[in-house]
Amino acid sequence: MSSITKNIEKLENELKPYQAQLIAVSKTKPVSDIMEAYEQGFRDFGENKVQELSQKAETMPQDIQWHMIGHLQRNKVKYIAPFVYLIHSIDSLKLLQEVDKQGKRVGRRLQCLLQIHIAEESTKFGLSGEELIELLQSEALMKMDHIQISGLMGMATFTPNESQIRKEFKSLKVLFDKASEFNEQERIQIDILSMGMSNDYKIALEEGSTMIRVGSSIFGSRNYA
Numbered sequence: 530m531s532s533i534t535k536n537i538e539k540l541e542n543e544l545k546p547y548q549a550q551l552i553a554v555s556k557t558k559p560v561s562d563i564m565e566a567y568e569q570g571f572r573d574f575g576e577n578k579v580q581e582l583s584q585k586a587e588t589m590p591q592d593i594q595w596h597m598i599g600h601l602q603r604n605k606v607k608y609i610a611p612f613v614y615l616i617h618s619i620d621s622l623k624l625l626q627e628v629d630k631q632g633k634r635v636g637r638r639l640q641c642l643l644q645i646h647i648a649e650e651s652t653k654f655g656l657s658g659e660e661l662i663e664l665l666q667s668e669a670l671m672k673m674d675h676i677q678i679s680g681l682m683g684m685a686t687f688t689p690n691e692s693q694i695r696k697e698f699k700s701l702k703v704l705f706d707k708a709s710e711f712n713e714q715e716r717i718q719i720d721i722l723s724m725g726m727s728n729d730y731k732i733a734l735e736e737g738s739t740m741i742r743v744g745s746s747i748f749g750s751r752n753y754a
């Protein structure tokens with residue numbers, strides 16, 4: 530068994546008690562690495578750049594579920610709209626409107642997560658708690674027929690300080706529970722909480738994550754991005 534396969538099996542066993550889902554973050558990694566996991570039956574992969582995602586999706590099997598996890602520019606939504614499975618990184622109403630527009634163009638209802646800013650670092654993207662509630666209540670949202678809001682995503686501060694990470698994940702879980710109260714609305718069905726990466730997924734699971742995005746612990750370390 531290859532190490533990629535072994536790493537996925539190990540993670541899936543760790544996830545079982547939490548009933549959470551694993552997304553294998555394949556950014557910067559070659560198609561051959563992804564195919565190893567695919568041949569084992571694994572289908573959910575995450576990428577953070579539109580160009581790389583589109584190129585991989587074009588050459589790889591159609592039943593892969595591609596997750597867009599990186600910052601998404603409005604002018605690039607059109608490239609991924611035809612095939613993307615879940616967009617984790619919606620950080621503004623304007624971006625959501627563009628996703629709706631492109632969903633309409635390709636005749637799909639696109640599944641989206643709202644990205645929340647929970648880290649101390651100002652470099653990370655995302656909505657504040659207030660902006661989240663505002664967006665969920667907005668008139669504009671009621672007019673979008675080609676999106677589905679399926680949950681929230683967040684990234685903790687990159688730090689060895691576990692209590693800091695835990696505090697940030699807890700704050701995201703609180704917002705997740707609050708946002709779920711909007712679930713009676715047609716375009717809102719919040720049940721995915723995407724939080725946790727290689728260095729902090731164990732804490733994320735303890736704090737209520739339902740979806741972890743793991744790259745380097747599966748495919749090995751990256752040289753860039």
Ligand SMILES: *Cc1c(COP(=O)(O)O)cnc(C)c1O
Nearest residue numbers: 554577598726727742743744745
């Ligand atoms: C790269 C990335 C990950 C995975 O990071 P690892 O530390 O390699 O597990 C998860 N989420 C996002 C948004 C990323 O960009």
